[in-house]
Amino acid sequence: xxxxxxxxxxxxxxxxxxxxxxxxxxxxxxxxxxxxxxxxxxxxxxxxxxxxxxxxxxxxxxxxxxxxxxxxxxxxxxxxxxxxxxxxxxxxxxxxxxxxxxxxxxxxxxxxxxxxxxxxxxxxxxxxxxxxxxxxxxxxxxxxxxxxxxxxxxxxxxxxxxxxxxxxxxxxxxxxxxxxxxxxxxxxxxxxxxxxxxxxxxxxxxxxxxxxxxxxxxxxxxxxxxxxxxxxxxxxxxxxxxxxxxxxxxxxxxxxxxxxxxxxxxxxxxxxxxxxxxxxxxxxxxxxxxxxxxxxxxxxxxxxxxxxxxxxxxxxxxxxxxxxxxxxxxxxxxxxxxxxxxxxxxxxxxxxxxxxxxxxxxxxxxxxxxx
Amino acid sequence: xxxxxxxxxxxxxxxxxxxxxxxxxxxxxxxxxxxxxxxxxxxxxxxxxxxxxxxxxxxxxxxxxxxxxxxxxxxxxxxxxxxxxxxxxxxxxxxxxxxxxxxxxxxxxxxxxxxxxxxxxxxxxxxxxxxxxxxxxxxxxxxxxxxxxxxxxxxxxxxxxxxxxxxxxxxxxxxxxxxxxxxxxxxxxxxxxxxxxxxxxxxxxxxxxxxxxxxxxxxxxxxxxxxxxxxxxxxxxxxxxxxxxxxxxxxxxxxxxxxxxxxxxxxxxxxxxxxxxxxxxxxxxxxxxxxxxxxxxxxxxxxxxxxxxxxxxxxxxxxxxxxxxxxxxxxxxxxxxxxxxxxxxxxxxxxxxxxxxxxxxxxxxxxxxxxxxxxxxxxxxxxxxxxxxxxxxxxxxx
Numbered sequence: 001x002x003x004x005x006x007x008x009x010x011x012x013x014x015x016x017x018x019x020x021x022x023x024x025x026x027x028x029x030x031x032x033x034x035x036x037x038x039x040x041x042x043x044x045x046x047x048x049x050x051x052x053x054x055x056x057x058x059x060x061x062x063x064x065x066x067x068x069x070x071x072x073x074x075x076x077x078x079x080x081x082x083x084x085x086x087x088x089x090x091x092x093x094x095x096x097x098x099x100x101x102x103x104x105x106x107x108x109x110x111x112x113x114x115x116x117x118x119x120x121x122x123x124x125x126x127x128x129x130x131x132x133x134x135x136x137x138x139x140x141x142x143x144x145x146x147x148x149x150x151x152x153x154x155x156x157x158x159x160x161x162x163x164x165x166x167x168x169x170x171x172x173x174x175x176x177x178x179x180x181x182x183x184x185x186x187x188x189x190x191x192x193x194x195x196x197x198x199x200x201x202x203x204x205x206x207x208x209x210x211x212x213x214x215x216x217x218x219x220x221x222x223x224x225x226x227x228x229x230x231x232x233x234x235x236x237x238x239x240x241x242x243x244x245x246x247x248x249x250x251x252x253x254x255x256x257x258x259x260x261x262x263x264x265x266x267x268x269x270x271x272x273x274x275x276x277x278x279x280x281x282x283x284x285x286x287x288x289x290x291x292x293x294x295x296x297x298x299x300x301x302x303x304x305x306x307x308x309x310x311x312x313x314x315x316x317x318x319x320x321x322x323x324x325x326x327x328x329x330x331x332x333x334x335x336x337x338x339x340x341x342x343x344x345x346x347x348x349x350x351x352x353x354x355x356x357x358x359x360x361x362x363x364x365x366x367x368x369x370x371x
Numbered sequence: 372x373x374x375x376x377x378x379x380x381x382x383x384x385x386x387x388x389x390x391x392x393x394x395x396x397x398x399x400x401x402x403x404x405x406x407x408x409x410x411x412x413x414x415x416x417x418x419x420x421x422x423x424x425x426x427x428x429x430x431x432x433x434x435x436x437x438x439x440x441x442x443x444x445x446x447x448x449x450x451x452x453x454x455x456x457x458x459x460x461x462x463x464x465x466x467x468x469x470x471x472x473x474x475x476x477x478x479x480x481x482x483x484x485x486x487x488x489x490x491x492x493x494x495x496x497x498x499x500x501x502x503x504x505x506x507x508x509x510x511x512x513x514x515x516x517x518x519x520x521x522x523x524x525x526x527x528x529x530x531x532x533x534x535x536x537x538x539x540x541x542x543x544x545x546x547x548x549x550x551x552x553x554x555x556x557x558x559x560x561x562x563x564x565x566x567x568x569x570x571x572x573x574x575x576x577x578x579x580x581x582x583x584x585x586x587x588x589x590x591x592x593x594x595x596x597x598x599x600x601x602x603x604x605x606x607x608x609x610x611x612x613x614x615x616x617x618x619x620x621x622x623x624x625x626x627x628x629x630x631x632x633x634x635x636x637x638x639x640x641x642x643x644x645x646x647x648x649x650x651x652x653x654x655x656x657x658x659x660x661x662x663x664x665x666x667x668x669x670x671x672x673x674x675x676x677x678x679x680x681x682x683x684x685x686x687x688x689x690x691x692x693x694x695x696x697x698x699x700x701x702x703x704x705x706x707x708x709x710x711x712x713x714x715x716x717x718x719x720x721x722x723x724x725x726x727x728x729x730x731x732x733x734x735x736x737x738x739x740x741x742x743x744x745x746x747x748x749x750x751x752x753x754x755x756x757x758x759x760x761x762x763x764x765x766x767x768x769x
Contacts (some may be wrong), residue, residue: 001380001445001674002373003667070372249752264755266741269748276747277685281661288664291372310657358653359646365634365656366643 003287005074013074016053020082023047026336032085032196033339039159039189039198045086045118054092055116058100063113069231069294073286076232080239083343085196087121087156093232095122098164098225102175102213111162111177123160125151125202126222132356133166135173135219140204142167142176142211146184147204153190155350157200164212165204166222173218178209194346196339226351227300230308231289237311237347238283244318244340245275248325255327268325275318282307282314302368305361312348312357319344374667376449380674383446387428387453394422395457413497413539416460420494429492430468437476437484438492445674466535467491467498471544474614475563478601483563487542499540501531501564501588502611508533509742511546512555512608513761513769516590518547518562525549525562525600527570527593533736537573537586540566545595546611549604551767558766559607563599570594580728626733627694627726628719630655633701636719642704651700655693662689681751684743687733691740695730698723 005013024044032038048054057072058064065071072092079088096115099108099122114120126133128140128151140149147167154163157180165176180187184207190199213221249272252263262268289307292300319341323330330337348354376384423429424438431447433439440446454461472491475483490496507513516529527547537543543564550558564571570593575583602610634652637643662685669679701723702709711717712724734740748754761769 001376001667001670003664003671005372245752249754252754260758261755263748264758266745266757269752269754270741270744272752272754273744273747276751277688280665280682280685281658281689284661284664284668285657287372287668288660291374294372305653306657306660309653310661313657355650358650361653361656362649365652369634369638 003291005070009070009074012071013078016075016078017081019047019051020078020084024082024084026083026339029083029085029196029339036189036195039156040087041085044084048084048086048088049118052116054088054096054118056092058096058112058116062108063116065116070290072232073235073290073293076235077239080236080343080347081243083196083240083339087123087159087197089229089233089236090123090156090160091115091121093229094124094225095160095162095164097228098122098124098175098212098221099177101224101228102217102221103177107177107210107212120162121156121160122162122164123154123156124165124225125154125157125163126166127151127153132352133222135166135168135222138166138168138173140165140167142169142174142209145208145210146206147176147178147209148206150201150203152201153192153199154202155197155199155346157202158187158189158198163202164225165209166218167209169211169215169218172216173222174215175212175218175221176209177212178204178207182207184208192346194342196343197346227304228293229351230304230357231286231293233347233351234282234286234289234304234307234311237315237344238279238286240340240343240347241275241279241282241311241315241318244315244322244337244344245272245279247337247340248272248275248318248322251326262325271321271325275314275321278310278314278317282310285310302361302364305357305364308351308357309354309361312354315340315344316348377674380445380449383442384449384453387450388456390426390428391453391457391459395419395459398456398458409539412460413463416463417494419460420464420492424493433476433492437488443673445670448670448673463497463536463539464491464494466500467496467540467542470614470617471498471500471542473617474544474561474601474610477613478561478610479563480598482598483601487563491542496541497536497539499534499537499543499566500614501534501537501543501545502614503533504530505532509739511611512559514546514548514559516545516547517551518549518560518595520549520597521594523597524594525597527562527564527590527595529590531588531590532576532585534573534586534588535584537566537588538575538583542566543588544601544614546607548766549607552765553605554763555761555766555769556608557605559611560604561601561607561610562595563601564593564595568593568595579731580725582729626690627729628697628701628722629693630659630697632719632722633697636701636723637704640704640718648700648704651696655697658689658693662686681747684738684746687737688740688743691730691733694726694733698727698730702727 028041028044032041052065053075055064056067056075057069060066099111115122140151161180163178163180165178166173167176184205186203187200190201192199252268253261255262286307289303292303323337323341326335326337329335427440430439431442431450432444435441468491472488475487491498502511504514504516518525518527543566545562545564546559548558549560570591572589574587576585576587577583630652637648665682669682672679705718712721714721717724749756
């Protein structure tokens with residue numbers, strides 16, 4: 001039994017934390033938050049590129065570091081802690097993983113080295129309106145090598161150079177990859193509750209695109225990509241939730257009311273204890289997801305769903321009760337609590353809302369029981 | 372990250388499993404829970420304890436010199452995991468061997484150890500733990516039962532409550548007040564008490580669930596020889612903390628029906644398609660899986676020789692609440708028929724109804740939800756302790 005990260009992986013985590021603590025503080029996050037023209041923090045992004053983090057789980061033959069998914073999980077947790085305002089998740093967890101999973105040799109050779117060296121930024125575009133993405137309802141269509149339709153919101157869609165798009169294709173659906181710097185593509189920014197990750201509306205007017213994976217495989221591939229991304233996002237969520245607990249705990253020890261620290265009151269103590277329990281449940285489920293992801297285990301669907309449900313719940317609870325613990329100060333723009341509250345909600349709905357994942361989880365359990 | 376045993380762990384697991392297979396039947400379906408008459412169960416438990424002790428599978432971490440295996444905490448975990456797959460009656464010995472006897476080993480004289488340890492280990496004598504009192508539950512150190520020195524003996528008067536298994540126990544460890552004129556934590560002393568001694572009266576408590584696992588124990592002029600004192604007079608709180616620390620190491624099994632059982636039931640009953648139910652089912656799975664996986668993290672720490680943290684506090688908060696919630700849902704799913712607790716007429720042999728009635732106790736026993744949250748807040752997160760206005764006052768002045 002060794003249900004923990006290795007010493008090397010922990011070393012990587014420590015190094016990542018050291019870098020982000022120094023170079024990606026909430027001051028950097030706020031630079032992006034306060035400036036509508038900024039889609040991400042260019043200096044942080046540049047340094048992350050230089051350190052090779054984008055290629056962590058990309059094979060060496062395709063320009064990556066050739067490490068594993070566990071190493072990527074470790075980095076994800078640290079990016080989540082730092083609220084890193086960079087398009088890392090879009091480019092790496094979604095786009096690169098999609099190419100690794102479904103791409104042809106030619107697509108891998110062309111795209112993965114460019115993701116690894118930061119010369120291309122990827123994103124994924126599936127949503128077209130309120131409610132869960134369902135392949136049968138797609139309006140965006142891939143036909144004769146061209147793509148037509150509108151996707152909204154696309155996380156990091158305004159900064160990305162390439163997108164993987166889920167589109168109608170004949171009687172079914174396919175994934176296609178499309179370059180975003182062509183005439184057939186128009187993009188506009190969309191305001192969201194979380195401005196430190198930019199979002200766009202992208203309209204394709206006969207843009208040239210090519211399939212990623214087989215015709216009709218879109219829905220299944222998309223589900224598989226979401227399972228993989230869900231584990232990585234769960235680590236970002238666990239990272240953010242841990243910081244919220246630390247912030248709330250520190251404040252509760254320091255802030256005095258009625259002649260003693262507010263953390264001496266059971267109403268506060270019990271709230272923070274509940275936060276701790278939810279965070280541990282999320283962390284343990286995320287570790288299991290990491291194991292399933294790194295070993296290509298058959299348990300990945302339920303492990304990913306459990307990690308995502310637990311981490312979404314933990315981060316939401318921690319971020320909202322962190323504001324509450326801080327009282328009126330917690331609701332001000334100047335105090336950082338709201339940065340985590342925004343990010344918690346973005347991460348909870350970005351790749352399917354918790355209720356959707358709960359349903360996926362129960363279906364996975366039904367499949368397992370039937371086997 | 373690897374869920375597999377190391378070669379040494381795998382070897383021990385195989386050995387344990389083979390031994391268990393020779394002596395016990397695999398655990399039957401959940402329906403069998405609670406069906407066995409108590410006398411029969413006690414008899415079986417004593418026999419099984421004897422077999423384990425003779426083969427050095429009882430108390431794996433104890434030194435070989437006192438009948439243990441000299442094994443690691445990880446081996447104990449592996450043993451517990453394997454034993455839980457079989458129909459092993461271990462309940463009556465959990466408190467004695469897990470908490471009381473280790474306290475005797477830590478604080479008893481050589482004579483105490485010779486007299487008590489082997490008999491307990493071999494299943495000949497059962498022990499209980501007498502700490503709680505009617506006015507001192509969560510606030511254990513506020514207890515009032517007193518001991519007064521009289522020659523070579525101490526004379527005990529007072530009352531204990533919530534004592535699991537007192538009605539079939541032979542000995543107990545007893546925490547009493549020997550000095551009321553100092554602050555409450557400083558005037559306590561621990562003793563070994565013969566539960567069959569004159570003046571000890573055990574009255575089973577009729578619980579809300581209908582059962583009687585707990586007892587009140589009355590002490591009227593009960594004489595305990597000074598040679599059965601554990602630790603110095605006034606050091607009882609320190610001794611009690613060692614007992615309670617050992618409680619942490621005990622790895623508990625499932626307290627009742629879990630997500631799998633209600634999922635099976637819902638499928639058979641045709642209600643698994645209910646959307647509201649499916650969302651709750653996912654929550655139960657995530658929490659239960661989260662706790663089980665947290666135990667794996669604990670085991671990893673144990674296997675490296677580290678000390679486990681407060682994971683058990685997390686566990687009881689999660690499992691006790693979810694047990695209550697799961698049973699409530701199952702009973703509501705049965706609608707009006709859900710009232711029936713008659714095993715022959717109720718679905719699933721009434722396990723949901725039985726556990727529903729037992730669940731309130733689980734949320735209290737071994738520390739209430741509220742006390743466990745205090746423990747996490749104070750000992751894990753380092754938040755200020757609750758205000759304790761009686762801390763520096765003599766107990767007699769409270």
